[in-house]
Amino acid sequence: MGTLLVVLPTYNERQNLERVTSGILRYSWTRILIVDDGSPDGTGQLADELAVRYPGRVSVLHRSGPRGLGLAYVDGLREALADGAEAIGQMDADLSHDPSYLPDLVNALEQHDLVIGSRYLRGVSVVNWPLHRIALSAFANRYIRAITGIETQDCTSGFRVWRREALAGISLDAVRANGYAFLTEMLYRAARAGCRIGEVPIIFVERREGHSKVSRRVLAESLLTPWRLALRGRIRRQDTRT
Numbered sequence: 001m002g003t004l005l006v007v008l009p010t011y012n013e014r015q016n017l018e019r020v021t022s023g024i025l026r027y028s029w030t031r032i033l034i035v036d037d038g039s040p041d042g043t044g045q046l047a048d049e050l051a052v053r054y055p056g057r058v059s060v061l062h063r064s065g066p067r068g069l070g071l072a073y074v075d076g077l078r079e080a081l082a083d084g085a086e087a088i089g090q091m092d093a094d095l096s097h098d099p100s101y102l103p104d105l106v107n108a109l110e111q112h113d114l115v116i117g118s119r120y121l122r123g124v125s126v127v128n129w130p131l132h133r134i135a136l137s138a139f140a141n142r143y144i145r146a147i148t149g150i151e152t153q154d155c156t157s158g159f160r161v162w163r164r165e166a167l168a169g170i171s172l173d174a175v176r177a178n179g180y181a182f183l184t185e186m187l188y189r190a191a192r193a194g195c196r197i198g199e200v201p202i203i204f205v206e207r208r209e210g211h212s213k214v215s216r217r218v219l220a221e222s223l224l225t226p227w228r229l230a231l232r233g234r235i236r237r238q239d240t241r242t
């Protein structure tokens with residue numbers, strides 16, 4: 001498949017960044033773009049040190065202004081497209097996504113435009129989640145799929161690889177979700193754009209170090225986004241009929 005550029009958003013991941021970086025760089029065909037939102041714990045400085053340690057393989061985008069997973073990804077994916085890698089990846093930096101799945105994901109790009117590292121292909125493959133968290137995630141996925149019609153089993157997974165042309169076909173300027181709902185919105189847009197979407201099973205391991213950044217505002221956005229996408233989609237469908 002050629003080279004893979006992994007976009008790695010970070011906010012206070014100082015304890016995890018080094019390990020996830022070396023895990024990804026174990027594969028000779030990978031490079032990393034770290035997108036840090038001015039983490040108070042010094043993740044940004046560590047990222048700069050890693051860029052010096054791995055010249056040509058690690059680069060860093062320091063964002064200022066409002067922070068958010070979606071905002072970080074829009075900037076990071078845009079830079080990744082400008083860079084010219086054949087495949088572009090997305091991963092959490094908290095070691096929940098094991099880099100050793102990257103070959104499986106990239107191989108599946110032979111048949112697909114977008115491949116998702118999925119927790120829900122063989123029951124529920126998560127380690128160290130309390131029951132209520134499993135229930136919430138399972139509910140969230142059913143909720144999103146029922147409202148939007150997305151057929152992917154794991155539509156909130158942040159572990160993804162794209163063919164460059166498929167990602168380039170989606171207008172990042174039009175994406176409205178700023179938080180985690182960004183993941184759902186991108187998936188919906190990919191499906192509407194006719195992308196061939198595949199899933200590869202992964203085992204997701206809950207973070208051991210650092211803290212989750214999921215806020216109430218971000219959760220509210222996640223509840224509303226599927227409705228916004230579905231309603232807009234319906235308006236579009238009516239447009240095309242007339």
Ligand SMILES: Nc1nc2c(ncn2[C@@H]2O[C@H](COP(=O)(O)OP(=O)(O)OP(=O)(O)O)[C@@H](O)[C@H]2O)c(=O)[nH]1
Pocket residue numbers: 008009010011012013035036037067068069072091092093094096158206207211212213214
């Ligand atoms: N640049 C940037 N990265 C973010 C932001 N919010 C979250 N991230 C990163 O996005 C990834 C996923 O965030 P997490 O906090 O782990 O979210 P989660 O996996 O749903 O929650 P946990 O189960 O607690 O890990 C991690 O690499 C975070 O550092 C943000 O506002 N800006």
Ligand SMILES: [Mg+2]
Pocket residue numbers: 092094096207
């Ligand atoms: Mg996490």
